[in-house]
Amino acid sequence: MTTPTTGATPYESYVYAYPHKTAYRPLPERPELRGLWAEQPKNALSLYLHVPFCEVRCGFCNLFTRIGAPEGLTTAYLDALERQATAVRGALGDEEPVRFAAAAFGGGTPTFLTASELERLCDIAEKAAGADLRAVPLSVEASPATATADRLAVLADRGTTRLSLGVQSFVPDEARSAVRPQKRAEVEAALSRIRDAALPVLNIDLIYGIDGQTEESWRYSLDAALAWRPEELYLYPLYVRPLTGLGRRPADASSAGWDEQRLRLYRAGRDHLLAAGYEQVSMRMFRRTGAPQEGADDYACQTDGMIGLGCGARSYTAELHYSFDYAVDMRQIRTIVDDYVSRPEEDFARAEHGRWIDAEEARRRHLLQSLLQAHGMPVSEYRERFGSGPWEDFPAELAAFAERGWLVDDAELLRLTPEGLAHSDAVGPALFSADVRATMAAYERK
Numbered sequence: 001m002t003t004p005t006t007g008a009t010p011y012e013s014y015v016y017a018y019p020h021k022t023a024y025r026p027l028p029e030r031p032e033l034r035g036l037w038a039e040q041p042k043n044a045l046s047l048y049l050h051v052p053f054c055e056v057r058c059g060f061c062n063l064f065t066r067i068g069a070p071e072g073l074t075t076a077y078l079d080a081l082e083r084q085a086t087a088v089r090g091a092l093g094d095e096e097p098v099r100f101a102a103a104a105f106g107g108g109t110p111t112f113l114t115a116s117e118l119e120r121l122c123d124i125a126e127k128a129a130g131a132d133l134r135a136v137p138l139s140v141e142a143s144p145a146t147a148t149a150d151r152l153a154v155l156a157d158r159g160t161t162r163l164s165l166g167v168q169s170f171v172p173d174e175a176r177s178a179v180r181p182q183k184r185a186e187v188e189a190a191l192s193r194i195r196d197a198a199l200p201v202l203n204i205d206l207i208y209g210i211d212g213q214t215e216e217s218w219r220y221s222l223d224a225a226l227a228w229r230p231e232e233l234y235l236y237p238l239y240v241r242p243l244t245g246l247g248r249r250p251a252d253a254s255s256a257g258w259d260e261q262r263l264r265l266y267r268a269g270r271d272h273l274l275a276a277g278y279e280q281v282s283m284r285m286f287r288r289t290g291a292p293q294e295g296a297d298d299y300a301c302q303t304d305g306m307i308g309l310g311c312g313a314r315s316y317t318a319e320l321h322y323s324f325d326y327a328v329d330m331r332q333i334r335t336i337v338d339d340y341v342s343r344p345e346e347d348f349a350r351a352e353h354g355r356w357i358d359a360e361e362a363r364r365r366h367l368l369q370s371l372l373q374a375h376g377m378p379v380s381e382y383r384e385r386f387g388s389g390p391w392e393d394f395p396a397e398l399a400a401f402a403e404r405g406w407l408v409d410d411a412e413l414l415r416l417t418p419e420g421l422a423h424s425d426a427v428g429p430a431l432f433s434a435d436v437r438a439t440m441a442a443y444e445r446k
């Protein structure tokens, strides 16, 4: 097993899925989905539909999304999505019941689509993929400008239980600085429309570590969000990533200074939300005490069955994680989207880009994704699944966390301390395997 690399910076990388897509590679054998899914449990799958369009590119964003869509592209995209959904549903077979237990529309900005296009998106999820949207938690991402009353009405009618709104900051200068230009009044109007739509869960995304942001201005944004009593809040540290619009760090900040600013704002934000009656679910996620849980938690579920549809979506079986090619650069993204919409149905019946997950990687994934949750990882679950204990499998990594005071280990539960949770973005990467690390390092960014 590998030597952990904790400690360099608390903000090494955000691990929302392991392994990262930059560790995926072309699969020359192009395995058939039918074979890949034949032996997998299919009675509680997750469904994810990816809509790779946004009105503007936020400066911090490295998600797979293109800005705007020329005439006809969204229709062509939905056509391709339907072909893919049909092919994938066919590959899942009918020998045993196929059931989706959760669904999500992400992006990009799914509400970039018009109200009638959103109807069609829901139809694809239901009729082509086979999900019963009104019977399961359905989470949808939106931006203030696109959260219009007609779109929200469609989403509410089709069973949306959670709407996540990317606000980032209620301070206009900070929003501009993060290259997310939007007026405060537009954000407030969007929140009012969302509350009128009476969706069970509203999530608001905020960012800290923006150039010029102070504890005072941060608290101002938090309070502006809290005024809407959102059921969930996500607090994201700002990252500057290669090939994104935000080509620089906060003006006068050294790397250490910026780390210190982010840690300070994180602690202030966390304490403010805890005092306001929220519970911490992970480093980023906070849930209002007593609020319904209507979306996935802040991690991909430990059960491996995920069906991702769309050109930026991943799918997971227990043995293979796969998707299409990945890029951050705008021109490359356009090429990949254009390629996706030109595909015939039979193309979607095979995986072509991905990474095989062996027993060691499955252990790492389980540990990593459970440990980054505030409630920690029950050791018995790990032992039951893998037949060994986490300390046997990852002695060096766990010892390094314990030495830094980041780990509570009481034999039954492996859990991060508050300081460990604050350093989640160092803990996660320290659990990457040497091979995944090397493959990510060799990835040619595009």
Ligand code: SF4
Residues within 6 Å of the ligand: 053, 054, 055, 056, 057, 058, 061, 062, 063, 065, 107, 108, 109, 143, 166
């Ligand atoms: S942060 Fe969200 S809205 Fe902004 S460019 Fe990325 S996907 Fe689009």
